[in-house]
Structures are given as structure tokens and as C-alpha cells.
Amino acid sequence: MxxxxxxxxxxxIGSGTELQGNFEYLHFPKEGKLAVVDQEKVLAILGEENLSQWIACIDNDEPLLPLLEKRHPGLKAADVAARIIESKSGFTRPLREQIRLSVGNKxxxxxxxxxxxxxxxxxxxxxxxxxxxxxxxxxxxxxxxxxxxxxxxxxxxxxxxxxxxxxxxxxxxxxxxxxxxxxxxxxxxxxxxxxxxxxxxxxxxxxxxxxxxxxxxxxxxxxxxxxxxxxxxxxxxxxxxxxxxxxxxxxxxxxxxxxxxxxxxxxxxxxxxxxxxxxxxxxxxxxxxxxxxxxxxxxxxxxxxxxxxxxxxxxxxxxxxxxxxxxxxxxxxxxxxxxxxxxxxxxxxxxxxxxxxxxxxxxxx
Structure with a gap:
């Protein structure tokens, strides 16, 4: 039936994973969205020659978004996202992830x-x-x-x-x-x-x-x-x-x-x-x-x-x-x-x- x-x-229903702000997700307040980070997209924007700057942001707990916006004016959530999450408020605290299909990501x-x-x-x-x-x-x-x-x-x-x-x-x-x-x-x-x-x-x-x-x-x-x-x-x-x-x-x-x-x-x-x-x-x-x-x-x-x-x-x-x-x-x-x-x-x-x-x-x- x-x-x-x-x-x-x-x-x-939790996946058992917490997504870390400024590393695994980024907040785009004007769009009201969170972008779960696609590392390949981020690297393509920064360029391999600037990989050290990305690592420095993580190590020093500095915001990554300004660096990306500097390299890509008019940056949108979709430009760096593996997937999009709606969000009415901004935060950088850990986000409990919803369980999804391993294939298709639904x-x-x-x-x-x-x-x-x-x-x-x-x-x-x-x-x-x-x-x-x-x-x-x-x-x-x-x-x-x-x-x-x-x-x-x-x-x-x-x-x-x-x-x-x-x-x-x-x-x-x-x-x-x-x-x-x-x-x-x-x-x-x-x-x-x-x-x-x-x-x-x-x-x-x-x-x-x-x-x-x-x-x-x-x-x-x-x-x-x-x-x-x-x-x-x-x-x-x-x-x-x-x-x-x-x-x-x-x-x-x-x-x-x-x-x-x-x-x-x-x-x-x-x-x-x-x-x-x-x-x-x-x-x-x-x-x-x-x-x-x-x-x-x-x-x-x-x-x-x-x-x-x-x-x-x-x-x-x-x-x-x-x-x-x-x-x-x-x-x-x-x-x-x-x-x-x-x-x-x-x-x-x-x-x-x-x-x-x-x-x-x-x-x-």
C-alpha cells in the first residue's frame, strides 16, 4: 500500500553530522540561504594559487565569504553550493544535518x-x-x-x-x-x-x-x-x-x-x-x-x-x-x-x- x-x-531526522559554519556552510543573508560548501566550486573561484588563504581563514576562524566575494563580485549561494538550505536568520554555529539519500541527496x-x-x-x-x-x-x-x-x-x-x-x-x-x-x-x-x-x-x-x-x-x-x-x-x-x-x-x-x-x-x-x-x-x-x-x-x-x-x-x-x-x-x-x-x-x-x-x-x- x-x-x-x-x-x-x-x-x-538527523544524519549524525553537524555542519560547521564558515567551513562546511556559508550564509548569504540577502538571499536568505545557506550554501553547503562544494569545495571544488570554492577552489575554482579562489584559484589553486590562493589555497593558502582559504586554509588561513579556517585556521584563524576568519570569515571566508568576503574573500570569495572579492574574487567573484556578485557571488550567489548557488556559485559555491553543493546544495541550498533556506534560512531566515544568520548564524555560524554548528548545524544539525537532515538525513538524506546517499544517491540523489534528497x-x-x-x-x-x-x-x-x-x-x-x-x-x-x-x-x-x-x-x-x-x-x-x-x-x-x-x-x-x-x-x-x-x-x-x-x-x-x-x-x-x-x-x-x-x-x-x-x-x-x-x-x-x-x-x-x-x-x-x-x-x-x-x-x-x-x-x-x-x-x-x-x-x-x-x-x-x-x-x-x-x-x-x-x-x-x-x-x-x-x-x-x-x-x-x-x-x-x-x-x-x-x-x-x-x-x-x-x-x-x-x-x-x-x-x-x-x-x-x-x-x-x-x-x-x-x-x-x-x-x-x-x-x-x-x-x-x-x-x-x-x-x-x-x-x-x-x-x-x-x-x-x-x-x-x-x-x-x-x-x-x-x-x-x-x-x-x-x-x-x-x-x-x-x-x-x-x-x-x-x-x-x-x-x-x-x-x-x-x-x-x-x-x-
Missing amino acids: QIKITTITPLH PILPGSSLKGALRTGLFSKLIIDDSGLAKDRRNLGNDSRGGFRWSDQPLQKTFFGEDPNHDIFRLLQVGDAIFENAVTEALKIESINKKFNRFEIKNEITQYVETIPAGATAQARVIFNELLNKRAQKTFNRNAPMLRLEELFPIINNETLRLLDDEIDYWDDTAGNPDALGDGLEEMERISDIGSAFAPNECLIRIGWGSGFRSMTGDWHGAMRDDDYDQLIKSLRPKHPIDLVYPKSMRMVSDGTPLGFVKLTLLNP
């Missing part, structure tokens, strides 16, 4: 990332529906010499299968989504952080990130292996039929909306919509309205870097006993009091836009 993927807010949403988000959504739904399992400490990890080791593996085995060979997600094959026409955008990502009784932007952890912009579209192939499921019905867990997309999409949509509405309630009622949040609350409400109006063949899902602890885990931990939950948080954050909200920070675009919301549409149900 083909699914259409539409980004509702900017999406970032930005992608890897199938593994999408499959992982689908798994998390189904996992949290199953736990919440059978919350007694999360109240049994034996399902939350095991005792070790260094103390209790928290792990969701017992619950994963219960819902999905005893081992990788019997895991129901073997039945779901998810291809990469290639954003053929998307021009990526560099965004300033801030962290709103709770400090004592107020919220503020924690400037020291502000980052710059290459993103697939809102409104970009791609397609991916997603297959539920009916033949394998039929041949090995005794092998796979009883929950396998829930992986058929017509069954899975409403589940994922409901789970994403549950998490989003909980986030809205927190920032509106508990946090009091602090100034540091900017337009974040209005953006979350807008996205919730979009997802609430989806047809059965559509779903809202949150994916990727900056999506937050709750989306990464499914936030099913409220089904645990209170003392178990407190001990889990203490193990994750030993230097803070247990009653401090967890997590106490959230990443967002500098205007308050949350990251990673995506619409999936089943094209041929």
Missing part, C-alpha cells in the same frame, strides 16, 4: 523511523488498555547487582512477541519516504525550561537544525505481510491483525491526539501559558483540531528529533503505581526532586512551533 506523508510542522524520512513511531503508538495503547500489567513491577524490569534495572522488554514481549523472530512487527514493512521537491530549512530550536516556579528559554542549549519544512509531501510503501501472517499464525502474537493499516491508523491518530491534548492541558492549565512558550499553545491547539478532523484513512503522528519524551515513549507511565513511577523518574533524573515535573523542558522552533507532526494518508485502502 502507498501512503502519502505530509509534514504539518518542521521535521528533523531529504528522507527513513522507514525505520516511521515504523518505530507506529510501534510506540500501538505499544502505549495496549498498555493503557491493560494497565494492570504496568502495575506489576515484574513487567517493568529486573533486579540486578546495582539495583533495579528498568526495562519495557517484558511488556514488549507480552504485546508483540517473545523475541525478534516472533515479533509481530516483522509483518510490517515500511519503506523510506523521499521528499523529492522539498528544500530544507535551517531553524533555530530553543528549549523552554522550568526553573523554580517560572519558565524561561535556556539559551545555552539553543541549537540550529536543518529541517524538512511544513507542507512538504512524500510517499512511502507500507506492507502488512498477509502471506507470512497466514503461514505462521501460531508464531505471531494475537495483536498482529492490528498492524493492518486500516486498523492501525485510527489507533495512532487517537494516541497522538491523547498525547497532544495532555500537552495542551499542561501548558494551559498547569503552566499558565507562559510568555516563553510564544505561540506554542495556539500551535498545539491548531494541530489538535487538524488531527481531530481526519478521516479513518488518515492519521496524525509525531516523529523525529525534538518530538519530546512523551512522544518518544508513548507516555504510558501513568499506568504504573505511583511509587514505581517516582523511582523511575529518580533513576532518570537523580539530582532533582521527584515532584518536579518530568520532563521539565521542551524543544520548539523559536516562534513556538512544535517539531515533528506529520499526517499519514492511506492512498489505496
Whole structure:
């Protein structure tokens, strides 16, 4: 089956690489663009006889752009670029790179990332529906010499299968989504952080990130292996039929909306919509309205870097006993009091836009 993927807010799946300003990318403020440097183009402009000047710029942390403009009046981003990134603001700090195809250099949403988000959504739904399992400490990890080791593996085995060979997600094959026409955008990502009784932007952890912009579209192939499921019905867990997309999409949509509405309630009622949040609350409400109006063949899902602890885990931990939950948080954050909200920070675009919301549409149900 083909699914259409539409980004509702900017999406970032990292390549693991940070591009260094003035060396691996250059900012062209008049064009509102970053040029990821093509070294051959730069060398052609400078000339091999001036290679030492380029090296000196790097060694002395001096700006390269004036040197290039001196050699090439009217220089444009395309003149030195291997590829172009849109950018509304100038900066020279490291830029987290979006993952791309090795051939063709197009930005992608890897199938593994999408499959992982689908798994998390189904996992949290199953736990919440059978919350007694999360109240049994034996399902939350095991005792070790260094103390209790928290792990969701017992619950994963219960819902999905005893081992990788019997895991129901073997039945779901998810291809990469290639954003053929998307021009990526560099965004300033801030962290709103709770400090004592107020919220503020924690400037020291502000980052710059290459993103697939809102409104970009791609397609991916997603297959539920009916033949394998039929041949090995005794092998796979009883929950396998829930992986058929017509069954899975409403589940994922409901789970994403549950998490989003909980986030809205927190920032509106508990946090009091602090100034540091900017337009974040209005953006979350807008996205919730979009997802609430989806047809059965559509779903809202949150994916990727900056999506937050709750989306990464499914936030099913409220089904645990209170003392178990407190001990889990203490193990994750030993230097803070247990009653401090967890997590106490959230990443967002500098205007308050949350990251990673995506619409999936089943094209041929």
C-alpha cells in the first residue's frame, strides 16, 4: 500500500553530522540561504594559487565569504553550493544535518523511523488498555547487582512477541519516504525550561537544525505481510491483525491526539501559558483540531528529533503505581526532586512551533 506523508510542522531526522559554519556552510543573508560548501566550486573561484588563504581563514576562524566575494563580485549561494538550505536568520554555529539519500541527496524520512513511531503508538495503547500489567513491577524490569534495572522488554514481549523472530512487527514493512521537491530549512530550536516556579528559554542549549519544512509531501510503501501472517499464525502474537493499516491508523491518530491534548492541558492549565512558550499553545491547539478532523484513512503522528519524551515513549507511565513511577523518574533524573515535573523542558522552533507532526494518508485502502 502507498501512503502519502505530509509534514504539518518542521521535521528533523538527523544524519549524525553537524555542519560547521564558515567551513562546511556559508550564509548569504540577502538571499536568505545557506550554501553547503562544494569545495571544488570554492577552489575554482579562489584559484589553486590562493589555497593558502582559504586554509588561513579556517585556521584563524576568519570569515571566508568576503574573500570569495572579492574574487567573484556578485557571488550567489548557488556559485559555491553543493546544495541550498533556506534560512531566515544568520548564524555560524554548528548545524544539525537532515538525513538524506546517499544517491540523489534528497531529504528522507527513513522507514525505520516511521515504523518505530507506529510501534510506540500501538505499544502505549495496549498498555493503557491493560494497565494492570504496568502495575506489576515484574513487567517493568529486573533486579540486578546495582539495583533495579528498568526495562519495557517484558511488556514488549507480552504485546508483540517473545523475541525478534516472533515479533509481530516483522509483518510490517515500511519503506523510506523521499521528499523529492522539498528544500530544507535551517531553524533555530530553543528549549523552554522550568526553573523554580517560572519558565524561561535556556539559551545555552539553543541549537540550529536543518529541517524538512511544513507542507512538504512524500510517499512511502507500507506492507502488512498477509502471506507470512497466514503461514505462521501460531508464531505471531494475537495483536498482529492490528498492524493492518486500516486498523492501525485510527489507533495512532487517537494516541497522538491523547498525547497532544495532555500537552495542551499542561501548558494551559498547569503552566499558565507562559510568555516563553510564544505561540506554542495556539500551535498545539491548531494541530489538535487538524488531527481531530481526519478521516479513518488518515492519521496524525509525531516523529523525529525534538518530538519530546512523551512522544518518544508513548507516555504510558501513568499506568504504573505511583511509587514505581517516582523511582523511575529518580533513576532518570537523580539530582532533582521527584515532584518536579518530568520532563521539565521542551524543544520548539523559536516562534513556538512544535517539531515533528506529520499526517499519514492511506492512498489505496
